[in-house]
Amino acid sequence: MHVRNVRPGPRVVTAALCATLALVGYLKVYDQPPGPEAAPGARASAAKNTGADAPPLPARTPEAQVPSVLPGVGPVTRTRIPDGTSQVFVVTGRTQDTNVATATLYERDAAGRWSRTAGPWSAHNALRGWTDDHWAGDLRSPTGVFRLGDAGGRLPDPGSQLPYDEDEEFVSPGVGFLGEPLEGSFDYVVAIDYNRVPGTTPLNKERPLGLEKGGGVWVHVDHGGPTQACISLTTDAMRELLLALDPAKEPVIVMGPADKVGR
Known part of the structure; x- marks a missing residue:
């Protein structure tokens, strides 16, 4: 049997590139720990904007639960x-x-x-x-x-x-x-x-x-x-x-x- 090498067409290349970029975007948003300036609301907004089913974020201790110092x-x-x-x-x-x-x-x-x-x-x-x-x-x-x-x-x-x-x-x-x-x-x-x-x-x-x-x-x-x-x-x-x-x-x-x- 003769197998012919077929070069992918423009549509196939474009689809593959989009899939790769989507994966990179997912890793960037969810697989990296948020910086200290990232508030919970900002992370939730980012997850919503990607349209992805984001994994649960680590819980943060509410500031009100941190014991205060005697003023x-x-x-x-x-x-x-x-x-x-x-x-x-x-x-x-x-x-x-x-x-x-x-x-x-x-x-x-x-x-x-x-x-x-x-x-x-x-x-x-x-x-x-x-x-x-x-x-x-x-x-x-x-x-x-x-x-x-x-x-x-x-x-x-x-x-x-x-x-x-x-x-x-x-x-x-x-x-x-x-x-x-x-x-x-x-x-x-x-x-x-x-x-x-x-x-x-x-x-x-x-x-x-x-x-x-x-x-x-x-x-x-x-x-x-x-x-x-x-x-x-x-x-x-x-x-x-x-x-x-x-x-x-x-x-x-x-x-x-x-x-x-x-x-």
């Missing part, structure tokens, strides 16, 4: 927050020497995401600002991470979940650094566990680190000026904070100048 709190400070804490009251000033601050309450959910639950509120701190080494009378607020576990005040308990000591001894006579009256400053207080015995009334004057290291550092009602060492909020903000703090969430306060807290 404004840096990695060094975060290491000082107890693992069991899911409620953090962040109070920061603009610089080391400022006596006005911003206060915000955050909570962490079961997925590890932090969200703002109260605030931000305007606040005051000590007259001369902040310090890493607080001493009695230095007129600076101590920086750091401290437990919040006990509350009280001259006024009746507004519904606090923390142990609350109503006592007429929560009084502050006289005037502040700007000549403003201090009356009512201790209507509501939350004790900051700096140089105090946890689990006792804020009025307890026992100082484990010694009297020279100061004490009686509270979150209390703002009197319109800087404090001796405390953090102060408006009456409404104090009431809201008292209602929000939950001992089951092991609340702490993170306090200091913003650049220090952010480290």
Whole structure:
């Protein structure tokens, strides 16, 4: 039998070329991993435009499922927050020497995401600002991470979940650094566990680190000026904070100048 070599005609060549290009296009779109800039919507659109039955794309973890970082709190400070804490009251000033601050309450959910639950509120701190080494009378607020576990005040308990000591001894006579009256400053207080015995009334004057290291550092009602060492909020903000703090969430306060807290 004689076999004749037949050269493919133009139509056959064209069809073969189109098939090859289609295969290359398929490999380009689906067999190569998408670059970091390729969003899921863009990949879905590309699959639709090819008209091909695209294989399933690898699932991407939604951004909402990625645990967020506690806003404004840096990695060094975060290491000082107890693992069991899911409620953090962040109070920061603009610089080391400022006596006005911003206060915000955050909570962490079961997925590890932090969200703002109260605030931000305007606040005051000590007259001369902040310090890493607080001493009695230095007129600076101590920086750091401290437990919040006990509350009280001259006024009746507004519904606090923390142990609350109503006592007429929560009084502050006289005037502040700007000549403003201090009356009512201790209507509501939350004790900051700096140089105090946890689990006792804020009025307890026992100082484990010694009297020279100061004490009686509270979150209390703002009197319109800087404090001796405390953090102060408006009456409404104090009431809201008292209602929000939950001992089951092991609340702490993170306090200091913003650049220090952010480290």
